[in-house]
Amino acid sequence: MYTYIQNVHEHIGEEITIRGWLYNRTDKGKLRFLLVRDGTGTIQAVVFKGNVDPEVFEAVDQTTQESSLTVTGTVKEDSRAPGGYEMDVSHCEIGQIAGEYPITPKDHGTAFLMENRHLWLRSSRQHAILRIRHEIIRAVRDFYDNNGFTLVDTPILTPAACEGTTTLFEIDYFGEKAYLSQSGQLYNEAACMSVGKTYCFGPTFRAEKSKTRRHLMEFSKVEPEVAWANLDDIMKLAEDFVSYVVQRVLEERKEELERIERDTTPLEKIEPPFPRISYSEAFVLLETEGTDTPRGSDFGAADETILSCSFDKPVIVHRYPRDIKAFYMQPDPEDSGSALCMDMLAPEGYGEIIGGSQRIHDVDLLLERIREHKLPVDAFKWYLDLRKYGTVPHSGFGMGIERVVSWICSLDHVRETIPFPRMLYRMYP
């Protein structure tokens, strides 16, 4: 019988056996302090020379960082042990003595850690981030599953661009050009006409040569799409959704947030309603801060940071100029120069996490926009069909998981939010 480290507190006074890896070891005379991790936690195992067979003590002496081992001993509470519990070791079996491990408990540079990402994942901080990421993904699924949404998967291999603007990864599809999906939205629109409320959740690809703390070539996106919903409806959905996700992480991953030293007080404020400002109102604010960005163009990175830091909750910016937005966005009936769209900017300077809109439901207007953007009408035949057969207003948005993880964990860079980041100039490991 083996015990997981997370359960040792249920076995005080009992002899248990754990299996894991040596995280760190310190020696003191006839004592060996083994810090052992097993994926569920870490515990200090104390080996006293007089308590074990001489050959066992000698074997323990040979262990290096990340050596695999099976440790048997009695659990006791001890204030001197990290975590409050430790094991008095009676026996220890070595699985493998690890070779010289590259990642030591000392400082390392970013390039070195990325080169060793497959090993870096074992570090306490990276382990905590992986667990928080998982909780965020679980919360995302639970939110939609519990609110009447049907998961409808959208394809990763696609024949055409969803938004003509961004760069796509092109691949050979039996002699035809295909692209890795940059959004499931168009397919979501088809799905929501079947199930009413749908969402897709999966990897998304962008071949943009972006080299910033907020960009990856491959990232996870969750995209809900709701039939009959207007812009206001999805702004409400977005704030309920983001609040739910944040509160779930606060409840379920307290220990991990503590381990990465995340100050949770800003997160505790994340509940509806969120501030909502129009693009024009946002510009009034930016101009008082002295922005150089001309009205009518999209916000620059500095502008986004200003807006993001101006509120202690995520801020929703809506009704951007039509010209800088995608072809499928419904024009504002009160101002045809604006689109019924919205972006949500996370606080603390993290910036855009959500982008969404009400979609054009009139077939003639949509056709006009496709032509205006010089997109191939043939490729959008099926998309136009959605407006021919019982069209209804509908809206949706997309949320980038990595940016949310980055914000909730208060990270410097999205590369730590995903196990194996695909970045400009780095696809190893």
Add this chain to the structure above:
RNA sequence: UCCUCAGUAGCUCAAUUGGCAGAGCAUCCGGCUGUUAACCGGAGGGUUGUAGGUUCGAGUCCUACCUGAGGAGCCA
């Protein structure tokens, strides 16, 4: 794609004006019964990113290239 900065031991970094290539950690050996990134003593470990140039002499100055980091634009 553009701008800025950086490449010295396995890792993190020193090296004065251009003048003997150095430390901590890691590794190996020895010591210690309460360590928390332990400590103490000892040892091994180098084509200073690559190619060329200036100089009596280059880690240091110049040129090109390579690699990486930070940022911009674009976006989630």
